[in-house]
Amino acid sequence: MPRILSRRLFNVALPLVLLAGTVDAAESQRLGFVACPVFQDTNTVPCWLAEYQGETYFLGIQTDSGGWTPPLQGHQVLVEGIVTAQPRVCGGIVLASPGSVFDKRPSGKSAGVDLPQPPVISTMRELDNSCRTMLPENPRYNTLEPRRGPGPGNAQIAGLQQNANAARGAPADAPKPPFVAKTFELHYEFDSELAGLTINKLQEALKYAGDIKAKSVEVVSYRASVKLSNGKQLDEIAKIAELRAKELANVIRMFGLPTGTELKVRVVAVVQPGNGIDDWTRRRSDIIVRP
Amino acid sequence: MLLNRGLIRVGLQWPPKPRNGVPTEPEFTIEVVRDPTGCNTDPVYGLNSAKPTVSVYRRPRIAANLKYINYEVGSFNAKRLAMINDRDPFTGKYMSMNIMSDAREPSLRTQAISASHDHLQVKDELTADTLDRIVNFESQIYAAQVDSHTGGSLVEQGGPDGLGPHNLEKQERGLGDNFGTPLFHSFAMWNPAPGETSGQREFRASVARGHDVFFKRPFYISDTTHINTVGMGNPMKRTCATCHNSNMVGTDLSAGWVDVGTTNLPYARVTLDNPWSEEKTELPLFKITCNADARPHTFLGRVIYTQDPGRALISGRCVDVGSIVMGQFRGLAARAPYFSNGSAATLRDLVDFYDRRFNIGYTTQEKEDLTNFLSVL
Numbered sequence: 001m002p003r004i005l006s007r008r009l010f011n012v013a014l015p016l017v018l019l020a021g022t023v024d025a026a027e028s029q030r031l032g033f034v035a036c037p038v039f040q041d042t043n044t045v046p047c048w049l050a051e052y053q054g055e056t057y058f059l060g061i062q063t064d065s066g067g068w069t070p071p072l073q074g075h076q077v078l079v080e081g082i083v084t085a086q087p088r089v090c091g092g093i094v095l096a097s098p099g100s101v102f103d104k105r106p107s108g109k110s111a112g113v114d115l116p117q118p119p120v121i122s123t124m125r126e127l128d129n130s131c132r133t134m135l136p137e138n139p140r141y142n143t144l145e146p147r148r149g150p151g152p153g154n155a156q157i158a159g160l161q162q163n164a165n166a167a168r169g170a171p172a173d174a175p176k177p178p179f180v181a182k183t184f185e186l187h188y189e190f191d192s193e194l195a196g197l198t199i200n201k202l203q204e205a206l207k208y209a210g211d212i213k214a215k216s217v218e219v220v221s222y223r224a225s226v227k228l229s230n231g232k233q234l235d236e237i238a239k240i241a242e243l244r245a246k247e248l249a250n251v252i253r254m255f256g257l258p259t260g261t262e263l264k265v266r267v268v269a270v271v272q273p274g275n276g277i278d279d280w281t282r283r284r285s286d287i288i289v290r291p
Numbered sequence: 292m293l294l295n296r297g298l299i300r301v302g303l304q305w306p307p308k309p310r311n312g313v314p315t316e317p318e319f320t321i322e323v324v325r326d327p328t329g330c331n332t333d334p335v336y337g338l339n340s341a342k343p344t345v346s347v348y349r350r351p352r353i354a355a356n357l358k359y360i361n362y363e364v365g366s367f368n369a370k371r372l373a374m375i376n377d378r379d380p381f382t383g384k385y386m387s388m389n390i391m392s393d394a395r396e397p398s399l400r401t402q403a404i405s406a407s408h409d410h411l412q413v414k415d416e417l418t419a420d421t422l423d424r425i426v427n428f429e430s431q432i433y434a435a436q437v438d439s440h441t442g443g444s445l446v447e448q449g450g451p452d453g454l455g456p457h458n459l460e461k462q463e464r465g466l467g468d469n470f471g472t473p474l475f476h477s478f479a480m481w482n483p484a485p486g487e488t489s490g491q492r493e494f495r496a497s498v499a500r501g502h503d504v505f506f507k508r509p510f511y512i513s514d515t516t517h518i519n520t521v522g523m524g525n526p527m528k529r530t531c532a533t534c535h536n537s538n539m540v541g542t543d544l545s546a547g548w549v550d551v552g553t554t555n556l557p558y559a560r561v562t563l564d565n566p567w568s569e570e571k572t573e574l575p576l577f578k579i580t581c582n583a584d585a586r587p588h589t590f591l592g593r594v595i596y597t598q599d600p601g602r603a604l605i606s607g608r609c610v611d612v613g614s615i616v617m618g619q620f621r622g623l624a625a626r627a628p629y630f631s632n633g634s635a636a637t638l639r640d641l642v643d644f645y646d647r648r649f650n651i652g653y654t655t656q657e658k659e660d661l662t663n664f665l666s667v668l
Contacts, residue, residue, distance in 0.1 A: 070523065127592040254375050
């Protein structure tokens with residue numbers, strides 16, 4: 001890679017890498033690829049792996065709902081992550097998050113070492129029943145903690161509650177005039193119209209709209225592309241921006257807007273090209289609340 | 292169907308009614324492949340009639356223990372990933388959506404109104420006073436098994452506090468899929484209990500083992516929409532209690548519609564018609580074709596054959612085809628057959644379904660223990 005380009009990438013990547021927290025920026029290598037996810041059982045929770053160009057990568061472990069979303073067998077998975085120098089887990093090179101808003105919490109420990117925030121995972125929309133590899137427990141990989149019962153342990157439940165409380169936060173003071181327009185971003189998995197992991201932004205937007213008795217709430221939805229490590233651009237389906245906008249507008253209608261607030265919907269169907277660095281940021285909808 | 296499977300016909304408007312005031316646009320088309328009762332192809336009542344109606348056949352649900360079933364929840368619903376729960380129009384509160392097998396009624400009041408129109412064909416609207424009395428009546432009923440032929444009294448002093456209607460009345464709703472708060476508590480006192488006969492001792496020990504199979508024995512839960520798809524991965528290594536997690540009743544604490552395969556092919560029980568057998572197909576079969584832009588059913592794709600599209604007849608979503616709200620695990624021994632379409636004639640059939648569906652590999656002893664455990668709830 002030419003030195004100047006490398007430097008530019010480094011400059012762009014640095015803030016994201018700092019967000020991830022556990023990755024040495026100088027060592028970071030970004031990977032984006034589509035593959036069948038591989039299920040590797042252990043004596044505690046299963047690992048999720050994926051193979052790319054003859055190498056095995058560790059994505060994360062089975063967790064409870066929320067936080068990262070492990071892959072689904074029967075579908076390919078898009079992986080966007082950063083290679084770490086951590087010891088291999090379940091035989092795979094450990095990938096970490098590129099610093100996305102999908103990050104919720106660490107997904108566990110291996111041999112006493114915290115696992116990083118997992119890479120961004122998108123389950124591809126269509127079925128692919130060739131993706132069904134399940135590997136049995138292998139004593140070499142029995143390094144994962146915590147051992148767990150049928151559901152979350154008490155400590156984990158307490159942690160979840162703590163996260164929920166933190167996310168809820170203290171009730172903010174109502175904004176004071178002069179009011180300003182604010183944009184709230186919701187992010188999506190590739191080819192998905194369901195903003196499950198960032199839907200709290202919708203609530204923030206609607207609260208703000210209510211507080212300022214907004215003149216309008218505008219939904220602007222985008223279609224993006226991912227630049228894969230093999231150099232190819234992978235575009236989202238043609239109608240994804242429209243589907244995102246429609247889904248979000250329906251939810252807003254179900255919640256209800258303040259009297260007198262107009263709901264506007266705009267679809268940006270042109271593909272936002274990927275750069276292989278922060279492509280997840282362009283799979284989004286903006287909710288613009290205007291006074 | 293009523294005699295063989297305990298099923299009644301439920302006729303649902305197609306396309307679905309608006310929800311929370313917002314029109315529902317179906318993501319799929321429905322074709323009737325097989326129609327043994329003739330209702331779906333009927334020119335007056337069928338799918339292509341002037342008032343298009345889909346007829347499905349379902350088990351009535353138990354109207355008891357309702358504080359565990361019908362309750363206020365937060366606005367967002369994990370089963371819909373980005374959508375919101377339905378509100379009770381009487382209170383404006385978001386509700387648990389666990390009352391009916393397709394979650395079409397958000398509260399006991401709306402369910403009473405709907406039943407008065409559809410089942411009873413009452414001409415006048417129910418008054419507020421009548422609705423109050425219906426809801427109050429339903430809300431004070433607790434039902435559970437109280438006696439077992441082999442196991443004896445299930446409500447004796449010092450017995451398991453996961454059993455009997457009084458314990459249901461005393462306890463509260465909660466998440467019970469973890470060691471801190473197991474949903475059916477403990478059966479350790481039955482291992483063995485003083486004063487038991489030998490028959491009781493053997494049976495109760497089997498129940499206690501069955502509880503442990505239910506609560507602790509992991510298997511690979513796979514290809515189950517609205518379980519594997521809500522952030523846990525497919526497959527996931529968990530137990531029965533992961534999905535059936537609600538304290539004392541074994542439903543799902545979040546809105547509990549799930550496609551475990553009871554109505555969708557290839558997992559649903561089907562009767563294969565043939566000239567040399569007297570057993571005939573009873574249930575309709577529908578072909579669902581998802582629109583090109585729609586998110587397909589996660590594990591069955593864009594063309595699905597189903598005996599009952601379940602939640603999808605209300606939400607209009609492909610991903611919901613075959614999803615059914617879990618029923619509660621109470622008074623089971625008295626309420627055969629099981630599953631919404633009555634496809635498991637006995638509790639053992641029900642256990643066998645799961646064993647096949649998830650390739651669990653239960654031993655004969657485990658199956659017997661699990662069956663005995665379910666029979667005392």
